[in-house]
Amino acid sequence: MRVVPEARTFEVGDAADVGAWERHNAEALVELACVIPAGSFRAREVNVQVDRLRLAHVTGTPHTVARDAALVESRPVDAIAVYAALRGEALLESGGRRRVVRPGQLLVCDADRPFLRGFGHGLEELAVTVPRAAFAELTGLDSVAEPLVVDAAGAGADPHARALVRLVGRSVAADVRVPADERAVLELVSVLATGSRGPLALAHRAAARAYIDDHLTDPTLSAASVAAGAGISERQLSRVFADADTSLPRQILARRLDLAHALLASGAAARTVDVAARCGFASPSYFSQAFRRRFGLSAGEVRRNAAS
Structure with a gap:
């Protein structure tokens, strides 16, 4: 959990x-x-x-x-x-x-x-x-x-700076606080600090993570759209996530589950099936299984705990 x-x-x-x-x-x-x-x-x-x-x-x-x-x-x-x-x-x-x-x-x-x-x-x-x-x-x-x-x-804003502000803002300043992706924050700060002297793969991965966080609710989010958002090819996209010992599908799933948990824990969600759809899950049953594996509780239990 x-x-x-x-x-x-x-x-x-x-x-x-x-x-x-x-x-x-x-x-x-x-x-x-x-x-x-x-x-x-x-x-x-x-x-x-x-x-x-x-x-x-x-x-x-x-x-x-x-x-x-x-x-x-x-x-x-x-x-x-x-x-x-x-x-x-x-x-x-x-x-x-x-x-x-x-x-x-x-x-x-x-x-x-x-x-x-x-x-x-x-x-x-x-x-x-x-x-x-x-x-x-x-x-x-x-x-x-x-x-x-x-x-x-x-x-003329730096896209990595803009992405960092959005990511941190969602975690600490929003009505529904979505936990920040630690790795994304670290990578964005590192890219800003090193500029053109830093590894290009790091900048690409940071941009991809930021794009994913901005489009979690889009059910059509795909490797093609993330690659285009980060300005690289799908092959490069796969490689930069593999370099960090993860994959694009794992990153998207983890962040969608974080968003779902934040929505359920806020007490604002009426039905878990609606949360699943809002977070880009096409299958409610897959969402339920993945949620329990990740958090050790069902989505319904999190929602009911928030309401009590």
Whole structure:
């Protein structure tokens, strides 16, 4: 049985709670020192742990956060951090350089290199922390030399950045939270960090995984459509999944079952047969068998548990 991660929410509603906010982030994401302007401070964070990854949806009123050299030395987190700005500009100071990260942009940085981020007009963002060891497995690198800012929205957006925002957003910010595919997140972050220097097969597989997640409800999803979406041939598509010790049918099945479980566990599903159809399963009986094998419970049991 695969345990589907649950989201937890932490909120503060007063300037006096800034210490609690710092402690929560130290435990759930990245330890930061927080400075707030005079007046009230409100913030909310939805956190999800997906295997080795920590994901979050963060909102807050104006404040500044920092990891200075002393904090990095005393409390290293040994992780690569990714922040996707949804609302509010963020001033970034790192390595003696200043820049502004705007809504629709994505920041990739080493969480153990000092930085300061200021949110003069408040913020809404998605955050991901990737353990350094997991990052090194895919990239052969142990760090991001300097912060990278990538467009994740608009006409010139990087498709991998855009895909990462959608994938993480569905996991932490949607009404029905679909567990993120850990491998897809790792691959997308790795592609963004390495750019043209990274393995081409990794970029192709990341694009294919993202395309699958965007089209899970399409019953006609096929090798041909995924290959076209990733910009490669069907033979290449088969090869890049084989390189990761899996296959395209296994990837599609696993992600459709994740979606089905999320729908059933949300309590919004009326009938399991409707969930099966919505998740692209042509055969309700095949769906039922595959669901029980994956989760150790029937789809009906998950639905009834959610309703009770």
